[in-house]
Amino acid sequence: YDRSKKTLFLMEGLVMYIPPMAVDEMLSFIVNNSAKGSEVLFDYFIQSVVDGTSGTEKNMRDFAAQQGEPFLFGIEDGAAEVFLKERGFSRVQNVTSDDYKNAYFCGANKDRAVCNLLSFVHAVVE
Template structure:
């Protein structure tokens, strides 16, 4: 047991959003192999057992709840599942390109360190998140595997009040190694100051060939200036679960925004692109949400 686990006596509990994303991965993983677009055999282990029991005992009611959510947030569930697939493939390619470190910021219940073969070989994985969520996750990882794996470093942090650099350096992060920073479902929940500090740290503390990968909403969704019903519903839903939206990229301006931070080779992946990549054949009719985009960029100009 680590020092922060021993000293932490009061917890508010893990992130509800982290559990919700695990539910998406679990649901997609239950589809037939020729239909699912991502697969996570561990996702269901992070879902409240009472939710699983309810779904098993009341399948019609559970399905009705899913349909209601899809009606309020059309296509968003498919976009979240496409994000898992796209990020998986990006990380696997990075491993093949001699990645040395993977830093997962806002790791939640991310299971890539345990299911992607490339990460188990020569990559050191830093899972960074709020202690409430990270502590719970570590307990689950011990339940699944018997112990914590040697290639994963767990870094507790409150992004709003603690310094990312200090936390990583205290856990033997190397600023000279080729590193991929993954922020899946994170930036939109951080205040502007925390995003600025995080991106500035990455730009100045990563080795040659390092990169960043994250997803984002346009600022019009975050600040409420969008008059689209789904934008309003996304904002209302995140507020309801206690994790309101705080940061967005100026609409259509992601390349300039990241270039100003000091990144280069910015690649924006729109909903049209990931729809074409993953939803074809039997999945051709599955809608996606055009408000959620992915972006990658390299460190340095």
């Protein structure tokens, strides 16, 4: 790893399974040890999926917990930009399931089911 070179940190399928403090530590490492222009990209659940208050994803939450991989981290709905800016990132782009369904599932795929639980976020180290 070369701290002087721009780096893409891809954390796909990761953050929802680790404690919030560990997510903060990873994001802090990226901001404090990466060249300007480095980027982070990860998928996440909104907090109500993680804590069960949404009520619609109980089976998935229960299954993950039974497998020994409970959901531990989520971001409040609509708060991804603030969450990452508070941790030193800029140019935050949040992509919800509606966003990626509208962008990529059209034509013959317009009626294809898309998981509405995951959102993606991209941010830059300035």
